[in-house]
Amino acid sequence: xxxxxxxxxxQCRLSFMRVLLRQLKNENWQFSRPRFDIDASGxxxxxxxxxxPSHTYSLICFAHHLPAELRSDRVIAEAWDATFALFxxxxxxxxIERLANNVPRQEAGRLSGREISLSRANRSxxxxxxxxxxxxxxxxxxxGRIDDVGYVMRTTAVYGSGKxxxxxxxxxxxxxxxxxxxQAEMLAVFLIRAFTLDIVEHLAQVRAPEKAVVxxxxxRRRFGVGNSTGLGLxxxxxxxxVLLNNWIAARETALARVRSILQAAKAEIxxxxxxxxxxxxxxxxxxxxxxxxxxxxxxxxxxxxxLSAHLRNGALDKPFPWDQLYLWAEANLSLEGxxxxxxxxxxxxxxxxxxxxxxxxxxxxxxxxxxxAMSIKRLRxxxxxxxxxxxxxxxxxxxxxxxxxxxxxxxxxxxxxERFEEPIEPFEQPLCPGRDAxxxxxxxxxxxxxxxxxxxxxxxxxxxxxxRRAQIANxxxxxxxxxxxxxxxxxxxxxxxxxxxxxxxxHFDPRSDRWVRINMFRGAPFPHEVCGADRxxxxxxDDGLYLKPANS
Amino acid sequence: MSHSLNELEALTKxxxxxxxxxxxxxxxxxxAARWLAGYALPSTELLAAHLNQMQGREHAPWTPHATDVPWxxxxxxxxxxxxxxxxxxxxxxxxEDEPIEFADTAFPLLLAPYIxxxxxxxxxxxxxxxxxxxxxxxxxxxxxxxxxxxxxVHHASMVTCRASRASGNDCKAPSATRVTIASxxxxxxxxxxxxxxxxxxxxxxxxxxxxxxxxxx
Numbered sequence: 001x002x003x004x005x006x007x008x009x010x011q012c013r014l015s016f017m018r019v020l021l022r023q024l025k026n027e028n029w030q031f032s033r034p035r036f037d038i039d040a041s042g043x044x045x046x047x048x049x050x051x052x053p054s055h056t057y058s059l060i061c062f063a064h065h066l067p068a069e070l071r072s073d074r075v076i077a078e079a080w081d082a083t084f085a086l087f088x089x090x091x092x093x094x095x096i097e098r099l100a101n102n103v104p105r106q107e108a109g110r111l112s113g114r115e116i117s118l119s120r121a122n123r124s125x126x127x128x129x130x131x132x133x134x135x136x137x138x139x140x141x142x143x144g145r146i147d148d149v150g151y152v153m154r155t156t157a158v159y160g161s162g163k164x165x166x167x168x169x170x171x172x173x174x175x176x177x178x179x180x181x182x183q184a185e186m187l188a189v190f191l192i193r194a195f196t197l198d199i200v201e202h203l204a205q206v207r208a209p210e211k212a213v214v215x216x217x218x219x220r221r222r223f224g225v226g227n228s229t230g231l232g233l234x235x236x237x238x239x240x241x242v243l244l245n246n247w248i249a250a251r252e253t254a255l256a257r258v259r260s261i262l263q264a265a266k267a268e269i270x271x272x273x274x275x276x277x278x279x280x281x282x283x284x285x286x287x288x289x290x291x292x293x294x295x296x297x298x299x300x301x302x303x304x305x306x307l308s309a310h311l312r313n314g315a316l317d318k319p320f321p322w323d324q325l326y327l328w329a330e331a332n333l334s335l336e337g338x339x340x341x342x343x344x345x346x347x348x349x350x351x352x353x354x355x356x357x358x359x360x361x362x363x364x365x366x367x368x369x370x371x372x373a374m375s376i377k378r379l380r381x382x383x384x385x386x387x388x389x390x391x392x393x394x395x396x397x398x399x400x401x402x403x404x405x406x407x408x409x410x411x412x413x414x415x416x417x418e419r420f421e422e423p424i425e426p427f428e429q430p431l432c433p434g435r436d437a438x439x440x441x442x443x444x445x446x447x448x449x450x451x452x453x454x455x456x457x458x459x460x461x462x463x464x465x466x467x468r469r470a471q472i473a474n475x476x477x478x479x480x481x482x483x484x485x486x487x488x489x490x491x492x493x494x495x496x497x498x499x500x501x502x503x504x505x506x507h508f509d510p511r512s513d514r515w516v517r518i519n520m521f522r523g524a525p526f527p528h529e530v531c532g533a534d535r536x537x538x539x540x541x542d543d544g545l546y547l548k549p550a551n552s
Numbered sequence: 553m554s555h556s557l558n559e560l561e562a563l564t565k566x567x568x569x570x571x572x573x574x575x576x577x578x579x580x581x582x583x584a585a586r587w588l589a590g591y592a593l594p595s596t597e598l599l600a601a602h603l604n605q606m607q608g609r610e611h612a613p614w615t616p617h618a619t620d621v622p623w624x625x626x627x628x629x630x631x632x633x634x635x636x637x638x639x640x641x642x643x644x645x646x647x648e649d650e651p652i653e654f655a656d657t658a659f660p661l662l663l664a665p666y667i668x669x670x671x672x673x674x675x676x677x678x679x680x681x682x683x684x685x686x687x688x689x690x691x692x693x694x695x696x697x698x699x700x701x702x703x704x705v706h707h708a709s710m711v712t713c714r715a716s717r718a719s720g721n722d723c724k725a726p727s728a729t730r731v732t733i734a735s736x737x738x739x740x741x742x743x744x745x746x747x748x749x750x751x752x753x754x755x756x757x758x759x760x761x762x763x764x765x766x767x768x769x
Binding site for chain 1: 553554555556557558559573574575576577579580583611615616618634637638640641642643644669672673729730746748749750751752753755756757759760761762766767768769
């Protein structure tokens with residue numbers, strides 16, 4: 001559980017986006033677009049509807065006119081190209097009117113318990129107008145230019161879980177279709193993607209009614225929906241240790257199951273070879289200008305080439321082939337390559353793995369209460385076991401506590417500051433369990449082994465939070481990340497990438513150490529394809545994320 | 553204004569922190585607010601009043617001596633959040649069937665969520681009572697014999713809790729999924745919560761987050 005590895009995760013079968021796509025197909029969801037009132041300038045309202053076995057969900061889209069100087073990915077932005085709400089059911093005219101007064105204001109508006117998710121998106125200036133131009137001219141955009149960006153619009157926040165008055169997750173989590181993590185948010189993004197391509201085709205049509213064409217289905221799928229993620233997401237996996245544990249445990253269990261296979265079936269070997277080829281294409285299409293990512297990409301390219309060669313030498317023809325392959329990867333590949341390999345070996349084993357998605361939510365309330373009867377001796381042992389690495393760190397050294405996590409009063413935007421350069425220490429959020437555990441361990445000096453945690457906490461309320469964490473981490477082996485979150489060299493993008501990989505994101509493109517652009521659903525079918533009449537022809541519903549080469 | 557329970561929990565946690573509670577207590581206060589709201593019991597009204605009286609003060613005098621009989625503190629009144637947490641840490645005491653008493657407790661209803669945590673841990677129904685008020689608190693349900701006025705007293709001179717032999721079959725599960733917060737209470741809690749936020753400055757805006765101020769790419 002180290003950030004360097006978590007920050008090298010790739011999407012896999014258990015990613016939430018893929019869980020959603022499989023569910024939409026297997027449960028026979030129906031898709032329709034009951035409203036698309038967008039005018040010639042790209043302003044208006046649209047509604048996208050998904051009907052499941054027991055519930056209907058509607059994405060309500062508001063398209064706006066946004067002057068370029070107001071276009072920003074930041075939480076503190078106040079206007080956007082498009083804003084969205086995922087509605088629980090079919091919205092009435094009154095609902096849409098109410099939402100028209102609130103959704104475009106985003107954090108400044110209010111939602112009701114009928115709304116599940118709130119989001120917004122901005123145009124990719126690089127690709128939005130270019131695509132319209134091509135289509136209006138009766139031709140398809142160049143695949144290379146599409147791949148350079150990968151989306152015509154990108155979301156800059158997708159809120160759920162009761163934010164701004166929306167429905168709490170607890171009120172909908174019992175629904176089978178929403179039980180796996182972030183399914184509502186993934187559904188919203190899936191529908192947003194459809195909207196972004198629809199609006200581009202619409203504007204081309206408006207520009208040149210006689211001449212305009214729509215995107216060819218293959219090219220259309222090469223567009224995902226982008227996303228810009230910053231520090232708002234970073235604390236999540238620190239603040240939800242049980243949930244993080246369950247995600248990692250599912251992935252580790254999946255890997256263990258595959259590694260225990262005695263012999264690889266021919267079909268699986270064929271598929272695996274194909275996927276390695278497609279992973280290489282993926283890597284070739286993966287654009288970034290960030291020096292860190294460029295290094296990782298170079299490593300990954302090299303790793304995949306080594307993997308290819310290793311496979312050509314019959315790597316899968318041995319007993320316990322996947323286990324041997326994994327061990328070979330550990331010894332021969334960079335972290336990027338190792339984690340890419342993990343994702344790849346899971347791919348051919350749907351039957352073994354897909355059911356693990358049901359184990360990835362968490363009842364966080366169940367582990368919240370502190371066990372005050374625990375002895376000081378036991379607590380010390382737990383701290384040594386889980387946080388021993390933190391005891392080795394000199395917490396008085398400024399380089400080790402250079403950073404401070406805080407929340408700005410500006411729209412409550414989470415930020416990461418420099419402890420010794422800005423006056424923000426009084427506002428520090430508790431996001432470094434390692435340091436807190438080291439402080440706790442010191443504070444236990446002088447307390448008798450047989451005394452109890454309850455007595456200690458009555459005297460030392462300042463350690464209550466870390467005691468709770470330590471007891472949780474003791475029960476859940478993957479709950480705690482063993483890294484210093486205040487280090488001068490901390491890369492928050494590692495935190496972001498871990499969570500985003502579980503979402504199913506691809507094409508991580510860090511723009512700084514704390515901000516990343518990604519792509520969601522690139523290569524995937526569209527709602528009308530997953531739920532449409534040609535459903536039967538959509539073969540592997542969710543492996544499109546490994547793009548076929550453009551000419552294949 | 554209608555709020556989700558998540559909003560209530562987050563606001564209460566930050567307000568408690570702003571009122572001087574440690575993060576561990578603040579997060580439990582957030583859960584406590586949520587528990588009360590789930591049963592449509594007064595939450596923000598009492599929390600706003602209590603956090604208001606705790607902010608700017610030393611909390612030690614309000615902290616129980618958990619080995620006294622009844623529990624008391626050095627100051628005039630026990631803080632129900634600190635007392636509830638201390639009781640929750642000592643759930644085993646109630647499993648022994650002996651009553652626990654608290655002298656001079658502020659806003660005794662605020663103890664109820666912590667007692668529910670004990671009830672879950674020891675799998676018993678626990679009766680929490682003070683003059684003219686009695687709550688049977690199970691791990692997953694609640695039954696009340698008290699008027700609104702009696703539930704929302706600002707102070708009780710003696711509060712008792714005791715594990716009961718009752719089955720808990722007449723305890724009703726929580727059913728509220730939203731909470732309405734009076735604007736006066738919202739204002740008090742928001743102001744306390746705002747103490748957790750760093751002031752906006754030009755350099756913080758430029759350096760603290762990631763993306764630029766305009767993103768036209």
